[in-house]
Amino acid sequence: MRPAALSLLVWLGGVAVLVLLQPAHAHAAGETVQAVVNQLATQFMCQCGCGLTLASCTHPVCGPRDRMLAEIRRLVEAGKTPAEITDVLVAQYGEAVLAAPPRRGLNLVAWWGPYAALLAGAVVILLLGASWTRRPAPQAAPPSSLTPEERRLLDEELRKFDV
Amino acid sequence: MSEIGNLSVALAALVSAYGLVAALLGAGLRRADLQHSARNATYALFLLLTVASAVLLWQLVTRDFGNAYVASYTSRDLGFWYTVSAWWAGQAGSLLFWAWLLAGFGTLVVWRQGAYRELMPYVIATVMGTSSFFTLLLALVSSPFARLPFPPPDGQGLNPLLQNPGMFFHPPTQYLGYVGFTIPFAFAIAAMATRRLDDEWIRATRRWTLASWFFLSLGILFGMQWAYVELGWGGYWAWDPVENASLMPWLTGTAFLHSVMIQEKRDMLKVWNLVLIILTFALAIFGTFLTRSGVLSSVHSFALSSLGPLFFAFIALVLIVSFTLLAARLPWLRSAGDLDSLLSREASFLFNNLILVGAAFSVFLGTIFPLVSEAVRGVKISVGAPFFNQVNVPIGLALLLVMGLCPLLAWRKASAANLRRNFLLPGALGLLAAILLLLRGVSQPVALAAFALSVFVTATIVLDFHRGAMVRRAHGEPYPLALGRLVLRNRRRYGGYIVHLGVILLFAGMAGGAFRTEREAVLRQGQTVAINQYTLRYEGLSQYPTPGALVTAATLTVFNGNEPVGVLNPQRNIHRGHEEQPMTEVAIRSTLLEDLYVILAGIGEDGSASFRVIVNPLMMWMWIGGALLSLGTVVAFWPERREALRARARYLVGAEA
Numbered sequence: 001m002r003p004a005a006l007s008l009l010v011w012l013g014g015v016a017v018l019v020l021l022q023p024a025h026a027h028a029a030g031e032t033v034q035a036v037v038n039q040l041a042t043q044f045m046c047q048c049g050c051g052l053t054l055a056s057c058t059h060p061v062c063g064p065r066d067r068m069l070a071e072i073r074r075l076v077e078a079g080k081t082p083a084e085i086t087d088v089l090v091a092q093y094g095e096a097v098l099a100a101p102p103r104r105g106l107n108l109v110a111w112w113g114p115y116a117a118l119l120a121g122a123v124v125i126l127l128l129g130a131s132w133t134r135r136p137a138p139q140a141a142p143p144s145s146l147t148p149e150e151r152r153l154l155d156e157e158l159r160k161f162d163v
Numbered sequence: 164m165s166e167i168g169n170l171s172v173a174l175a176a177l178v179s180a181y182g183l184v185a186a187l188l189g190a191g192l193r194r195a196d197l198q199h200s201a202r203n204a205t206y207a208l209f210l211l212l213t214v215a216s217a218v219l220l221w222q223l224v225t226r227d228f229g230n231a232y233v234a235s236y237t238s239r240d241l242g243f244w245y246t247v248s249a250w251w252a253g254q255a256g257s258l259l260f261w262a263w264l265l266a267g268f269g270t271l272v273v274w275r276q277g278a279y280r281e282l283m284p285y286v287i288a289t290v291m292g293t294s295s296f297f298t299l300l301l302a303l304v305s306s307p308f309a310r311l312p313f314p315p316p317d318g319q320g321l322n323p324l325l326q327n328p329g330m331f332f333h334p335p336t337q338y339l340g341y342v343g344f345t346i347p348f349a350f351a352i353a354a355m356a357t358r359r360l361d362d363e364w365i366r367a368t369r370r371w372t373l374a375s376w377f378f379l380s381l382g383i384l385f386g387m388q389w390a391y392v393e394l395g396w397g398g399y400w401a402w403d404p405v406e407n408a409s410l411m412p413w414l415t416g417t418a419f420l421h422s423v424m425i426q427e428k429r430d431m432l433k434v435w436n437l438v439l440i441i442l443t444f445a446l447a448i449f450g451t452f453l454t455r456s457g458v459l460s461s462v463h464s465f466a467l468s469s470l471g472p473l474f475f476a477f478i479a480l481v482l483i484v485s486f487t488l489l490a491a492r493l494p495w496l497r498s499a500g501d502l503d504s505l506l507s508r509e510a511s512f513l514f515n516n517l518i519l520v521g522a523a524f525s526v527f528l529g530t531i532f533p534l535v536s537e538a539v540r541g542v543k544i545s546v547g548a549p550f551f552n553q554v555n556v557p558i559g560l561a562l563l564l565v566m567g568l569c570p571l572l573a574w575r576k577a578s579a580a581n582l583r584r585n586f587l588l589p590g591a592l593g594l595l596a597a598i599l600l601l602l603r604g605v606s607q608p609v610a611l612a613a614f615a616l617s618v619f620v621t622a623t624i625v626l627d628f629h630r631g632a633m634v635r636r637a638h639g640e641p642y643p644l645a646l647g648r649l650v651l652r653n654r655r656r657y658g659g660y661i662v663h664l665g666v667i668l669l670f671a672g673m674a675g676g677a678f679r680t681e682r683e684a685v686l687r688q689g690q691t692v693a694i695n696q697y698t699l700r701y702e703g704l705s706q707y708p709t710p711g712a713l714v715t716a717a718t719l720t721v722f723n724g725n726e727p728v729g730v731l732n733p734q735r736n737i738h739r740g741h742e743e744q745p746m747t748e749v750a751i752r753s754t755l756l757e758d759l760y761v762i763l764a765g766i767g768e769d770g771s772a773s774f775r776v777i778v779n780p781l782m783m784w785m786w787i788g789g790a791l792l793s794l795g796t797v798v799a800f801w802p803e804r805r806e807a808l809r810a811r812a813r814y815l816v817g818a819e820a
Binding site for chain 1 (some may be wrong): 192281294324355357359360361363396398401403404494495502503504505514517518519520522524525527529532535536539540542543544545546547548549550553554558608681682735744745746747764
């Protein structure tokens with residue numbers, strides 16, 4: 001059974017790799033201007049103060065949003081690439097128009113900080129884990145050599161001396 | 164009436180301060196009378212805040228517009244239940260609601276868990292300390308009973324965004340969760356103060372933790388649902404600062420919920436558990452603070468205020484006191500247990516915790532990063548949905564993987580046989596699912612990974628249910644009965660699995676978002692717009708007044724292929740008193756496969772109407788997942804008879820010793 005299961009896994013893995021290598025941009029040519037605008041709307045912050053992207057601004061009527069979307073549409077229709085559109089909007093509204101901060105300078109802390117922390121945590125767990133697994137049977141530390149009840153009584157007695 | 168409210172709040176602040184001092188002195192001096200008095204102060208606090216809340220509710224219901232709060236959040240035409248919800252709709256009211264819940268929980272603890280005699284004074288002190296902060300805010304900074312010199316003839320009315328059934332459930336459940344975590348935190352402080360650092364405090368608060376986690380989960384889910392049906396942009400989670408604020412304590416609380424099991428079973432991770440509950444409580448306060456301070460712009464900051472610095476000071480105080488106490492107790496916190504192997508359930512829980520806390524950290528960093536950037540570089544930046552999605556997707560997938568691995572790794576040391584037995588079949592099924600999806604044209608890598616992992620985790624859980632049931636069946640029980648009894652006899656374990664199944668469905672629903680499609684169209688009567696297999700025909704507009712609003716509704720006939728499947732009526736309403744802010748009421752047609760979501764975006768003067776039409780795949784599964792998560796938590800929460808008997812036996816043995 002086992003070799004059969006293994007060979008099945010290998011076969012399945014092979015098929016997966018083959019399918020993954022297929023080009024996935026077949027329908028890119030058919031994308032409409034609207035689809036590009038919708039996509040870009042998720043990348044820029046609405047300037048109405050809602051603190052959300054153009055795609056998720058919650059105001060049913062929102063002048064700033066409509067103006068920006070119209071501008072983006074005009075740029076897309078003029079054949080600008082998303083990178084060029086980004087430059088235009090950043091020049092106009094400042095860096096805060098980007099829904100995700102550009103990956104440079106201080107912003108790298110936000111982008112990579114979580115992963116660095118996770119990596120550090122994993123290293124700590126592995127090191128600690130290794131030392132815990134190697135450690136001989138635990139030597140009872142002085143405070144824990146007492147039962148909780150004894151400890152309570154001791155605390156009580158000591159407290160009497162404190163007063 | 165307002166005088167009674169003001170007096171109750173002022174007395175509540177005094178009683179809180181008194182309770183704090185009495186509890187601490189009672190514990191320090193070993194004075195039973197002071198301890199008793201502190202206990203009674205908890206009851207008094209609850210009574211006083213109940214009176215204050217009753218006064219506010221009375222004023223809301225009777226439309227006492229002389230009260231500034233009532234005038235700001237209600238109007239004569241507001242329905243009864245929304246009037247009640249005004250209790251927590253505004254800043255002062257919601258602070259009162261917070262304080263009232265806390266006093267209620269404190270009373271429940273004193274009444275039901277008085278047996279923890281050593282811990283109780285410090286538990287009371289912590290509850291009273293927290294209550295002092297909130298009641299002082301109510302008494303001095305943000306009173307729900309401030310009077311207006313001239314009562315207006317009518318109030319400003321409740322923000323139309325808040326007039327949705329979801330808002331009746333979302334804030335209370337959210338607050339129940341936030342406030343609930345005060346109790347495990349209070350027990351943790353008490354455990355540190357008394358040096359009773361075994362698993363007593365964890366056992367004492369297991370149910371509190373579970374209940375708080377449950378309510379926080381529900382609060383988040385109700386919030387998502389509200390955002391989905393009410394905010395009208397087609398999504399349910401925008402990574403808004405306040406949404407993030409609710410997610411952070413949920414993540415650390417989830418980590419805590421898991422890691423306490425290691426302390427119970429193996430007497431390990433004592434320091435870590437204390438750190439987690441301190442963080443969870445601080446983040447819960449931070450969540451309340453973000454909602455109410457307006458320090459970060461947010462759709463939820465319905466009131467700007469001067470509360471920011473005070474909340475900040477309180478959080479700092481909580482962290483300083485807690486971590487100082489923790490540092491002082493480190494010598495007593497050495498773990499008795501040891502790790503036998505890095506390939507064991509204990510170790511996998513460490514990774515589960517790491518990922519959950521890592522996720523919380525990433526959300527925290529992203530949420531506060533605009534402030535950091537402005538402080539360091541002097542440049543305003545935005546950190547929005549694309550950032551959080553990109554950073555958190557890999558973390559979420561890792562979490563999903565660990566969710567499959569954790570529960571089925573053996574304690575102490577997993578053998579090769581254990582791994583093969585539990586993971587070979589689910590692993591193969593996950594891979595198979597990935598291949599089938601690829602063949603069906605699903606090439607989005609994140610969605611593919613999420614679905615494949617979902618299948619893997621589901622298979623591990625189903626396999627474990629099946630094995631357990633088969634063992635019982637071998638003893639003569641029919642299979643369905645065996646399955647039912649299996650769950651009922653091991654509620655904690657199988658309840659947990661049911662929660663996991665719910666979380667998988669949530670993940671699947673989120674992954675479905677990768678296949679969302681959207682169209683915008685300006686239609687004249689009789690024209691159609693097509694999206695996927697649907698065609699929507701615009702039939703016309705109708706306008707009619709309701710007690711609080713002027714409704715403009717579009718009628719659209721929906722065809723699935725050529726077959727008419729229903730009529731949708733997206734609306735655009737102008738609420739009285741909020742004429743400058745028309746509200747969209749979306750129309751949603753839900754099936755198990757997908758939601759057809761229609762927004763009436765605008766109305767032309769020539770009778771044309773513009774629509775945004777969205778197809779959101781698998782949305783229904785999110786809500787089903789939420790229901791399953793709730794069901795699982797209830798199963799895990801439900802007391803087990805045998806456990807109760809064992810607990811009593813332990814108590815009796817302890818009493819004789």
